[in-house]
Amino acid sequence: MNLTDYEKEMLDNRHGADKKRAMELLVQYGNALGAERLVETKNVHMLIGFIPYPSVLDTLDADEMVSKFFLDSNEKILVDHIDIFNTTHIWATDLERGRSIGAPDKLCQAMEMIRDYAQRKGISLSATCAPYQIGNLPQRGEHCAWTESSAVPFCNAVLGARTNTETAHSAFAIALTGRVPLSGFHLKENRKATYLIELEVQVESVFEWNLVGYFAGEQVQLAVPAYRLGNNVPPDLSMLKALNAAGASSGGIQMYHILGVTPEATNMASVTDEEKNIITLRYSAQERRRTLNNLTSATEDKVDVVTLGCPHYSLDQLKQAARMLNGRKVNKNVLLWIWTSHPIRAQADRDGLTEIIEASGAKLLTDSCPLVTAGAFPADAKTVATDSAKQAHYTPAIVNCGTWFGTMEECIAAAISGIFRAKDML
Amino acid sequence: MNTKVIKGRGVVSGIAEGEALVTRQTISPWGGIDAMRGVITERRHELNNICFTGKILVFPSAKGSSGFSTVAQVIRLAGTAPAGMVIREMNSLTGMGCVIMRVPTITDLEEDPVEFIRTGDWLRIDGDLGRMEIIDRPKSV
Numbered sequence: 001m002n003l004t005d006y007e008k009e010m011l012d013n014r015h016g017a018d019k020k021r022a023m024e025l026l027v028q029y030g031n032a033l034g035a036e037r038l039v040e041t042k043n044v045h046m047l048i049g050f051i052p053y054p055s056v057l058d059t060l061d062a063d064e065m066v067s068k069f070f071l072d073s074n075e076k077i078l079v080d081h082i083d084i085f086n087t088t089h090i091w092a093t094d095l096e097r098g099r100s101i102g103a104p105d106k107l108c109q110a111m112e113m114i115r116d117y118a119q120r121k122g123i124s125l126s127a128t129c130a131p132y133q134i135g136n137l138p139q140r141g142e143h144c145a146w147t148e149s150s151a152v153p154f155c156n157a158v159l160g161a162r163t164n165t166e167t168a169h170s171a172f173a174i175a176l177t178g179r180v181p182l183s184g185f186h187l188k189e190n191r192k193a194t195y196l197i198e199l200e201v202q203v204e205s206v207f208e209w210n211l212v213g214y215f216a217g218e219q220v221q222l223a224v225p226a227y228r229l230g231n232n233v234p235p236d237l238s239m240l241k242a243l244n245a246a247g248a249s250s251g252g253i254q255m256y257h258i259l260g261v262t263p264e265a266t267n268m269a270s271v272t273d274e275e276k277n278i279i280t281l282r283y284s285a286q287e288r289r290r291t292l293n294n295l296t297s298a299t300e301d302k303v304d305v306v307t308l309g310c311p312h313y314s315l316d317q318l319k320q321a322a323r324m325l326n327g328r329k330v331n332k333n334v335l336l337w338i339w340t341s342h343p344i345r346a347q348a349d350r351d352g353l354t355e356i357i358e359a360s361g362a363k364l365l366t367d368s369c370p371l372v373t374a375g376a377f378p379a380d381a382k383t384v385a386t387d388s389a390k391q392a393h394y395t396p397a398i399v400n401c402g403t404w405f406g407t408m409e410e411c412i413a414a415a416i417s418g419i420f421r422a423k424d425m426l
Numbered sequence: 427m428n429t430k431v432i433k434g435r436g437v438v439s440g441i442a443e444g445e446a447l448v449t450r451q452t453i454s455p456w457g458g459i460d461a462m463r464g465v466i467t468e469r470r471h472e473l474n475n476i477c478f479t480g481k482i483l484v485f486p487s488a489k490g491s492s493g494f495s496t497v498a499q500v501i502r503l504a505g506t507a508p509a510g511m512v513i514r515e516m517n518s519l520t521g522m523g524c525v526i527m528r529v530p531t532i533t534d535l536e537e538d539p540v541e542f543i544r545t546g547d548w549l550r551i552d553g554d555l556g557r558m559e560i561i562d563r564p565k566s567v
Contacts, residue, residue, distance in 0.1 A: 025525065032437045032521035034534075047492060055462060056503035069499065072526055089492070147492035164518035167495035169526055184518055221452055222487055222517065252452060252489030252517070297469060371457065394457035397467045 001030045001181075002037045010177055018079045021071045022173035029170055030181035038179040039186060042084050043138050043161075045131050045146035046175055047168040048123055049091025050372065053110040060109060062117035070172040082122040082175045087131040089148045091115075093373040094365045095127060095342075101363065103376040123175075127367035128341035130241065130311045132159070135343075140263055143186055145174040149248035150241065150311050150390065156255040158240055160263035162186045165254050185255050191264060192273040193226035193257055195219070200284040203232045207407045209239040210246045210389035212283060215291040217251025219281055226257040226271045226278075234261045241311045246389035250294075295392050298402035298420070304381035305401070306415040307370040308408060309339030310388035315347055317408070318364075322353040324412045330361035331418040335378060342366045362415070371398045385414045429559050432542075434512075434535035436556035437521075442510030442530040443561075446547040447481040449473050450540045455523065456493025464506030482549045483508040484539050487515040494523035502527050510551045512539045512558060532556055 009015060011023040030038060051057065051069055059065055067077045091111055093103040098111060118125055128134060129148045132155070138144050140160035146152050152165045164184040166174065174180045184190055197219075203212055216225050235243060235258070247253035257265035265271045272278055308321060321338055330336045338357060340348070345366050348354045357364050370377060371391065377399050384395050385404040392405035404411075404420045414420040451472055453459070458468035464479035488494050501507045510530040513520050524531040530553035539558075543549065548562040 025522075028438075028525045029522050032525060032531075032533075033516055033518065034435070047496070050493075050496060052496065052500045052503070056500050072499065149491045152492075165492050166518060167492050167522045169495040169499070170518065170522040171492075181521075217489075221489060222515065249454075249490055252487070252519075294470070396469045397457050 001027060001035060007038060007179060016080050017077045018071070019176055021073055021077050022176040025072065025169060025173045026177060026179060026181065030183070033181050033183040035181035035183040037182050039143050039182040040178055041143045041145050041174060041180045042178065043136065043142065043144040044084060044086045044171055044175040045089060045136065045144070045148060045151060046086050046123060046171045047089045047147040048118055048172070049088060049111060049114055049127060050168065051092070051110060051114065054106055060113050062113050065113070066117065070169060072169060079121055079176070084175060084178050086175050087124050087126040087128070087134070087136045088118070090129050090368050090372055091127045093368050093376060095125065095367045097365060098373070098376070101365065101373070101376045103373055107375050126341065128312050129369065130341065133312065133314055133344060134341050143180060145171055145180045147171050149252070150245035152254045153244040153248065153256060154240065156185050156191070157257065157262050189273065191255050192224060192276065193271045194223045194276050194278060195225040196278050196280045197225050197227050198280065198282050199227060199230045199232055200282055201288055205407065206238050206242045206387065209235050210242040210405070211288055211291045213243040213246025214250045214295055214389045214393070215283055215287055217247040217249060217253050218291070218294070220251060220253065222252045224255045224257070225253065226259055226265060228259050229261070234258065237314060238317055242389065245311050249390040249393040292405070295389055295405045296403070297392070297396045298383050298404045300383050300402065301419045301421070303334060303383045303385045303404065303414045303418065303420050305370070305378060305384045306334060306336045306411050307339070307384060307386045307391055308337070308411060310369055310386065310391045312344070313338060313340045315344055318344065318348050318353050318357070320408060321412065322356040324409060325360040325362060326356050328360055328416055330415050333418050334415050336362040336415040337370055338362055338364050339369055340364065340366055371395065385411045385420045387411045429561050431557060431559050432535050432537060434532045434556050434558065436553040437516065437533050438524050438529060438531040439553045440530035441550065441552050442482060443550045444480060444482045444509040444548070446484050446543050446545055446549050447473070447476070447478050448484040448540055448543050448545045450486065452487050452489040453485050454490035455488060455497040455519065456491040458490065459497055461497045461500035461506065462504050464501060478508045479506045481508050482510045482512060482551060484512040484543045485514070486540050487513060487517055488519035488523065492519070494519040495526045498523040498527040510553070512543065512551060514539055532558055
């Protein structure tokens with residue numbers, strides 16, 4: 001890889017051992033990707049609050065944890081300070097309510113260690129899978145380095161900024177050095193579509209956009225699809241979040257186009273590459289039904305846990321949930337978790353939404369997600385209901401529960417009655 | 427059979443020899459692998475419940491969450507790593523993941539590895555020279 005003088009200086013240990021180690025990792029990483037050079041970035045969505053403690057690194061010394069884990073170093077390296085703008089992806093539990101939801105004490109201690117470390121080192125405690133909802137909004141063409149597979153397509157496809165799906169290690173090294181390998185979706189030529197997906201059914205809800213994303217991910221895997229809306233209106237923020245999260249669960253969609261809607265998709269010619277053939281796929285009632293079937297793993301109607309807020313609910317979604325829960329009580333045999341980010345919950349507090357939601361017996365949680373704070377997930381739960389295809393995809397593998405995928409309304413009704421009833425039966 | 431040599435590009439240095447474990451499906455690290463046991467756990471994956479420890483894992487690429495490097499490091503520290511990896515297509519997940527896992531890895535082969543390598547083949551991969559050999563293929567039953 002070709003390095004600039006400043007990058008060579010970092011590698012030569014002239015700007016600290018932390019930057020040296022970060023550059024070593026970036027050079028190995030860039031070479032793995034076949035990148036010719038690095039490019040400057042000023043926007044990193046880091047993954048800091050998820051550490052293998054105590055499973056393989058049993059230490060509460062933050063410097064040691066960071067050195068061994070994030071810098072993957074055999075020797076102890078101290079990090080000076082992370083200067084560039086960053087937000088952070090979800091942490092391993094709610095940073096304020098971890099203990100009250102039953103997260104193991106050891107996990108909470110580890111989160112307190114990292115929290116204190118992050119504050120000292122210039123790492124944000126934003127703790128969300130949806131950084132774009134709390135003010136991380138890069139501009140078109142801007143080179144970023146974001147973790148979180150559902151946030152990446154928002155950055156690429158919706159905003160027209162440029163990122164690959166970064167990992168805990170790459171994002172840490174990039175945040176230290178301000179450099180990211182110029183490869184993948186940083187390059188214009190890789191952002192063109194190789195699939196065209198024709199939407200032949202009505203797609204006008206979060207539920208339906210989840211299914212479209214899940215179908216597309218299964219079909220195109222790592223490729224870039226372009227969607228033609230047909231008779232449908234463009235998706236809103238909640239629907240885009242569903243599309244993004246679902247497509248990065250069944251597959252690895254990091255970039256896509258919606259013809260006539262997303263910034264790089266003015267028309268068909270702007271999303272295609274003359275050199276590449278485009279494969280056309282139809283999304284009709286048959287594909288829709290098969291996708292819903294693939295996504296459903298529950299066998300019992302009785303639900304134990306209902307999880308909403310993947311990706312983290314927006315203020316709009318919290319408002320809808322509050323309206324549905326207003327004056328009602330969650331069934332005593334059901335746990336209803338609703339997840340959002342800390343700033344959005346603060347606004348929900350002020351708007352009176354938190355009071356309504358929690359009066360029902362639901363818990364409004366922040367900073368994490370049900371599958372990540374797995375230590376707090378009820379051990380005896382058998383069946384889960386969720387309005388997120390991503391949660392429905394991962395729940396069976398992570399907590400071994402059968403899962404219903406439904407609308408927000410169906411999930412809240414299930415939380416109240418204890419029974420999941422789909423309007424759209426298989 | 428005669429040893430078959432295929433050229434590619436080395437990504438993580440070192441030589442590894444072992445039995446191939448091949449999948450044509452992409453692998454999801456977070457929520458798709460139990461790192462402490464070295465087992466694939468994705469519900470509808472063709473390798474569901476199969477352990478890759480000590481094998482040469484041959485797969486198209488990684489999909490899904492940004493947890494690959496985290497999972498890779500837990501795998502390394504827990505001692506459940508494959509002996510080596512042959513990855514058809516590098517992306518940001520596999521790229522950082524294989525560097526952190528520190529096992530010999532090759533990519534960009536002249537032929538599609540998930541098509542021509544079969545589970546059970548005995549392989550030798552060279553992460554420095556960027557090449558691999560199929561040393562032996564068990565007779566099909």
